[in-house]
Amino acid sequence: xxxxxxxxxxxxxxxxxxxxxxxxxxxxxxxxxxxxxxxxxxxxxxxxxxxxxxxxxxxxxxxxxxxxxxxxxxxxxxxxxxxxxxxxxxxxxxxxxxxxxxxxxxxxxxxxxxxxxxxxxxxxxxxxxxxxxxxxxxxxxxxxxxxxxxxxxxxxxxxxxxxxxxxxxxxxxxxxxxxxxxxxxxxxxxxxxxxxxxxxxxxxxxxxxxxxxxxxxxxxxxxxxxxxxxxxxxxxxxxxxxxxxxxxxxxxxxxxxxxxxxxxxxxxxxxxxxxxxxxxxxxxxxxxxxxxxxxxxxxxxxxxxxxxxxxxxxxxxxxxxxxxxxxxxxxxxxxxxxxxxxxxxxxxxxxxxxxxxxxxxxxxxxxxxxxxxxxxxxxxxxxxxxxxxxxxxxxxxxxxxxxxxxxxxxxxxxxxxxxxxxxxxxxxxxxxxxxxxxxxxxxxxxxxxxxxxxxxxxxxxxxxxxxxxxxxxxxxxxxxxxxxxxxxxxxxxxxxx
Amino acid sequence: xxxxxxxxxxxxxxxxxxxxxxxxxxxxxxxxxxxxxxxxxxxxxxxxxxxxxxxxxxxxxxxxxxxxxxxxxxxxxxxxxxxxxxxxxxxxxxxxxxxxxxxxxxxxxxxxxxxxxxxx
Amino acid sequence: xxxxxxxxxxxxxxxxxxxxxxxxxxxxxxxxxxxxxxxxxxxxxxxxxxxxxxxxxxxxxxxxxxxxxxxxxxxxxxxxxxxxxxxxxxxxxxxxxxxxxxxxx
Numbered sequence: 001x002x003x004x005x006x007x008x009x010x011x012x013x014x015x016x017x018x019x020x021x022x023x024x025x026x027x028x029x030x031x032x033x034x035x036x037x038x039x040x041x042x043x044x045x046x047x048x049x050x051x052x053x054x055x056x057x058x059x060x061x062x063x064x065x066x067x068x069x070x071x072x073x074x075x076x077x078x079x080x081x082x083x084x085x086x087x088x089x090x091x092x093x094x095x096x097x098x099x100x101x102x103x104x105x106x107x108x109x110x111x112x113x114x115x116x117x118x119x120x121x122x123x124x125x126x127x128x129x130x131x132x133x134x135x136x137x138x139x140x141x142x143x144x145x146x147x148x149x150x151x152x153x154x155x156x157x158x159x160x161x162x163x164x165x166x167x168x169x170x171x172x173x174x175x176x177x178x179x180x181x182x183x184x185x186x187x188x189x190x191x192x193x194x195x196x197x198x199x200x201x202x203x204x205x206x207x208x209x210x211x212x213x214x215x216x217x218x219x220x221x222x223x224x225x226x227x228x229x230x231x232x233x234x235x236x237x238x239x240x241x242x243x244x245x246x247x248x249x250x251x252x253x254x255x256x257x258x259x260x261x262x263x264x265x266x267x268x269x270x271x272x273x274x275x276x277x278x279x280x281x282x283x284x285x286x287x288x289x290x291x292x293x294x295x296x297x298x299x300x301x302x303x304x305x306x307x308x309x310x311x312x313x314x315x316x317x318x319x320x321x322x323x324x325x326x327x328x329x330x331x332x333x334x335x336x337x338x339x340x341x342x343x344x345x346x347x348x349x350x351x352x353x354x355x356x357x358x359x360x361x362x363x364x365x366x367x368x369x370x371x372x373x374x375x376x377x378x379x380x381x382x383x384x385x386x387x388x389x390x391x392x393x394x395x396x397x398x399x400x401x402x403x404x405x406x407x408x409x410x411x412x413x414x415x416x417x418x419x420x421x422x423x424x425x426x427x428x429x430x431x432x433x434x435x436x437x438x439x440x441x442x443x444x445x446x447x448x449x450x451x452x453x454x455x456x457x458x459x460x461x462x463x464x465x466x467x468x469x470x471x472x473x474x475x476x477x478x479x480x481x482x483x484x485x486x487x488x489x490x491x492x493x494x495x496x497x
Numbered sequence: 498x499x500x501x502x503x504x505x506x507x508x509x510x511x512x513x514x515x516x517x518x519x520x521x522x523x524x525x526x527x528x529x530x531x532x533x534x535x536x537x538x539x540x541x542x543x544x545x546x547x548x549x550x551x552x553x554x555x556x557x558x559x560x561x562x563x564x565x566x567x568x569x570x571x572x573x574x575x576x577x578x579x580x581x582x583x584x585x586x587x588x589x590x591x592x593x594x595x596x597x598x599x600x601x602x603x604x605x606x607x608x609x610x611x612x613x614x615x616x617x
Numbered sequence: 618x619x620x621x622x623x624x625x626x627x628x629x630x631x632x633x634x635x636x637x638x639x640x641x642x643x644x645x646x647x648x649x650x651x652x653x654x655x656x657x658x659x660x661x662x663x664x665x666x667x668x669x670x671x672x673x674x675x676x677x678x679x680x681x682x683x684x685x686x687x688x689x690x691x692x693x694x695x696x697x698x699x700x701x702x703x704x705x706x707x708x709x710x711x712x713x714x715x716x717x718x719x720x721x722x
Binding site for chain 2: 018021022024025
Binding site for chain 1: 682697
């Protein structure tokens with residue numbers, strides 16, 4: 001197969017988005033059949049993507065058309081798989097949330113596919129401008145998805161808030177690109193690093209400023225400390241499946257691009273950031289923990305705890321130039337762990353509230369295990385994994401990050417993170433305790449366990465447990481070791497010629 | 498325990514306590530509410546008394562069509578660089594431009610189907 | 618100075634700062650939108666000037682792509698402003714406080 005086989009995943013998602021856009025006003029198509037078409041395109045893309053999974057390669061498809069702006073390597077295949085699973089999961093867990101609501105039309109699924117397309121393009125882009133365009137495709141679709149129910153003022157306000165701050169950070173990204181362009185006369189990822197080598201004897205202060213501005217955009221998108229205030233409000237204001245989508249996939253895509261950028265080009269500049277990033281991490285952990293402790297609403301608690309998880313991820317990000325391959329593989333593994341646990345938790349809560357669209361607080365879950373024992377078991381698994389208890393995938397993810405940080409000599413960061421983990425047990429276990437240790441159930445009108453979403457969420461719960469203990473049961477079935485090996489391989493593929 | 502470790506741990510604890518206090522103060526320290534009504538009009542320092550009626554409402558359809566016009570209008574910027582090099586690019590450039598316009602036409606079909614162009 | 622790249626950079630920085638100040642200090646959502654557009658155009662100016670200075674065409678193409686992206690952003694911004702205005706009958710960003718922290722705590 002030629003170059004086209006490397007672009008098939010992108011093509012399927014893009015074509016699917018356009019087809020759904022054109023189909024969205026066909027009267028005879030119900031919303032569930034449109035969702036099925038969207039799922040079909042995503043599954044096709046996933047299959048064509050998995051074909052190259054774990055194979056060491058780096059190709060610039062159609063170099064005479066795209067001029068090396070798009071790259072396909074082991075790294076991008078790995079991240080595309082996560083993003084596609086995220087999009088599929090969003091449709092599946094939102095199945096009962098979208099269907100009864102007449103306001104979700106076919107355009108919503110088209111936007112979901114456009115957003116996924118943008119994120120995949122971001123993972124595959126090998127140039128700063130194409131990265132910016134991909135970032136904007138992904139976020140512009142997200143702004144509309146958040147404010148899709150225009151009759152609900154909370155949605156529109158969340159969308160507006162995200163739009164203003166998001167476009168501001170987009171401008172900073174462009175400004176950074178302009179400074180790098182001024183300093184190196186190029187915007188291609190491989191070439192920037194060559195221009196910045198100390199041997200050239202050039203003054204690289206402009207490039208440092210530019211790269212720092214791009215770092216700020218990156219910190220904004222993953223909601224690290226000084227730029228975290230939007231997160232809770234926006235997640236809270238958006239529909240639950242969209243919050244799940246934002247929390248899991250967007251962070252993955254942005255991290256993927258930044259890791260590629262830093263690994264390929266900014267080796268010399270990253271030293272200037274170390275002090276800055278250490279401060280950012282400690283503040284992110286502290287402030288995220290404080291916010292999570294203060295929340296009473298479950299959705300807001302999950303949003304605040306996602307800030308804390310950003311802090312853990314950044315620890316591995318700092319140590320990347322010291323322990324290299326193992327740092328980036330621990331980031332990738334933690335992203336998968338967080339992705340599964342958050343997707344499961346958000347999905348289950350959106351399923352529980354799908355019939356009456358109430359905002360769930362801790363109090364609502366008193367005695368929940370007596371009405372819905374299986375649901376409380378699944379919710380407990382996700383909370384345990386988010387808190388990082390042994391036996392779940394979250395523990396392995398945290399273990400790799402903390403041991404990597406200690407190996408790289410960042411004891412301070414590791415200790416702060418462990419402290420934050422200890423405190424986090426409080427707000428995660430509060431929910432479990434309320435579910436099991438109160439006699440009388442408060443929440444009524446919970447949909448029973450049937451249909452597509454609970455099956456899928458149960459599947460995620462099994463995956464969370466499998467990631468924690470899988471290897472001890474069946475030796476040759478793909479599990480943690482396999483994922484880690486492929487993650488290391490993808491890190492290596494960044495430096496292929 | 499190294500000194501740095503103690504320092505950073507205390508930073509975590511102090512921030513967890515100190516940030517909420519700053520948070521409560523922020524409404525006192527932040528931007529103050531503007532009492533002047535003139536800050537909310539489109540031309541802050543210009544036209545206050547316009548000739549004729551300036552407060553008659555337009556139908557929201559005008560805004561919709563204007564936004565759609567801007568979106569399609571600006572896509573022309575991609576045709577200028579192509580037009581400058583059209584001979585050198587040859588059939589490759591021609592094909593790319595047709596692909597680009599085809600995408601725009603797909604967008605137009607979507608707008609037509611969604612009924613945004615109907616004037617009722 | 619008048620004939621060199623410095624003048625263009627100076628102007629671009631000035632526009633960028635004015636735009637940034639507008640975003641953080643204004644309360645009218647329409648003015649906030651205009652400030653963001655101003656910042657984007659400042660970056661455009663920077664790219665075009667740099668590309669002319671270095672005798673490279675890439676900067677000008679980048680500027681054109683930025684114009685197109687800015688338009689897409691404008692579409693969403695303007696339609697959101699229309700929606701918000703129809704709901705609240707005001708352009709003051711202070712009254713968009715349904716999501717504020719105090720209510721949820």
